[in-house]
Amino acid sequence: MAFEFVKQQVEKRKQQQLFRQRRCQSSAQGRLIDIDNQQFVNFSSNDYLGLSHHPRVIDAWIKGAERYGVGSGGSPLVTGFQKAHYQLEETLCEWQGREGALLFNSGYSANQSVIKALLKKNDVLIQDKLNHASLMEAGVLCDANFSRFQHNSVSQLANRLESQQGENCLVITEGVFSMDGDQAPLKPISDLCKQHNAWLMVDDAHGVGCLGDQGRGSADQQNLTPSDVQIQMLTFGKALGVSGATILCNQALKDYLVNFDKSYVYSTAMPAAQACAVTEAIRVLQTQPELQQQLADNIALFRSLAIENNIAVADSNTAIQPIIIGEADKALAMAESLQGKGFWVSAIRPPTVPVNTARLRVTLSSHHQAQDIVDLINAIHEVSKENYGHR
Template identity: 30%
Template sequence: MPTVPQDPFDWTDDAARLRAEAGLVRVLRPRPADTALLDLAGNDYLGLTRRPEVTEAAASAARRWGAGATGSRLVTGSTELHAELERELAGFCGFEAALVFSSGYAANLAALTALSAHGSLIVSDAGNHASIVDGCRLSRAETAVVAHADPEAVAKTLDAHPGRRALLVSDSVFSVDGDAAPLADFADVCRAHGAALVVDDAHGFGVLGEGGRGALHAAGLAGAAGVVATLTLSKSLGSQGGAVLGPARVIEHLVNAARTFIFDTGLAPAAVGAALASLRVLRREPGLADRVRIVARTLHGRLTEAGLTSARPDAAVVSVQAPAPEAAVRWAADCRAAGLAVGCFRPPSVPDGISRIRLTARADLTDQQIRTAVATILETAPKG
């Protein structure tokens, strides 16, 4: 008879030991309200998280509507503020309708599970975000993962499944290297095969397109037939939450079929109010989108001129290669010790096995802060 463990969670000790041996232990670091760290690790691309009109809008919404949404969107969790944000998001980005979720992760799960079915096909780019990967897994569709940013690979996969209901899903800007997907080519392939195109514009919205209207707007695909966008409110808009944008009939279908909408508590009014205020700032100040791209290109240019290997940024993400996983971890830690926060990507989080530090440009960075960041990265770079 097998031995019964004293505690059914004893196995987590073995898992923790294996993580430690592999150098993959994740640690929570609560940040203070005020810090001297120069932040190039977060996703506040437009520098709106602390804008006074944005924080005041969050506080005002909480005072008027309460601290929480009180229920799912279909019960008590929809406020007039939610509807206002949805109308303005759709109009700004050039889509017929929008639906707000509690996170960008929930928005991706909703789009992929509700717009596919058992027997259908999802074609997914190899570089897609974890939320897309999980959405594919939770759907009852067959998923085919294709080579990164390769329209020909997509076409071959769709050719192998003629007449089948199909959907191609891709990030607009990939979160590891910051490269942009060939959306126009993807759309051409989808049209030729009668497939839908779902694009996660988390890293493109607020950065690409006219005045930050997003990567789909830049590609001339906003509002196009067969095209759906998902995005987050937690990056360029500096708030929290997510949204799906597309044809009105698709949004109506999600209201009735998307489990992460039907069974999830609605986004808190404070986050809705902040996102709406940020969207209006972006509409008034379209130069914010231009500025964040300039900052990203400046960081990339100065680091590559100094001899570092960095992928050309198509939006706000600047990726800089490290020689090994341990070197990337040490590099990020040394930057932090010197007053600069940067991201760190290493296997198994990166599918290509290349370790990196990742910088996220911000529209509110001053020229002096850019110089400081570059100097810190160069001074702490792994030797040899």
């Protein structure tokens, strides 16, 4: 019976044009990728600055592996906390102006860890409606009173805060939203949290590396300090080009998480070599501002060309540039047509995004060439006009 249920659910997804499949890539991340013996210009990667193949970052991983091996050997409280992990935490604190940093194997686990460790029965959790699935799932599973506010609606957040009864309240938003590319108004959100004695946590997975001085992220770009955003979650697998994540906070919260966060206490630590690579990626960010500038130039070029060609792009000034198509089958067909023209652009469909908002999610990087962007815009214009009428 259980397997019949599984089969039925998979078949339902297929009929709805929502079935997901992996495509095996035979090349490194980069401007060009090889899939199924065909080469594409890659407009789907979160490797926004090309650091996944930066020579300094690769060399740091190699030297780290030679010194520490390829595994950490245990959880951080047993044998899995090595000098490379300590140095990465210190680098993160210095870079971000924080007292404490704690390392996790993924942004998903970091987000869930904080919510589960901090919030108990009768506590309050309030989240932006478009927050990442890791945050939403943890909100549903935790014992706190969980509510959401309309995307980026400061007024509705104010109403939620005014009506909340718990003594311990956590508000969470993303810095840059992963499917829409827009940014949260962090200053008014922070001001509200202070007025109501609530914690503010910002998931800046898609902002760190791309925004702010030395790529410090959304809070820095919007002139906020650690006292304005008590908790930051940053990932290492996007603009930093490696993998893993960190929770940035004050020393007291760090000590609390080390003692009470089960995910941290009972998970094997990331390899020390990986920590070496992340540390070097941060140093590249700090010494090569031209990477951020090139990304900004590519974003501006894409948006100006899209407007010239009557392509309706969303209100985003970040590396994430969604083109809303609406129906899932149409978004999938457009993505396949673009593949036929040599461009790898992902079709994002429900349940990742709301029904009737399926989209092409174009992601830009510093290693895209201007001609790549020109050619992509022309291809989108042609595919849209040929298949669905002029958009």
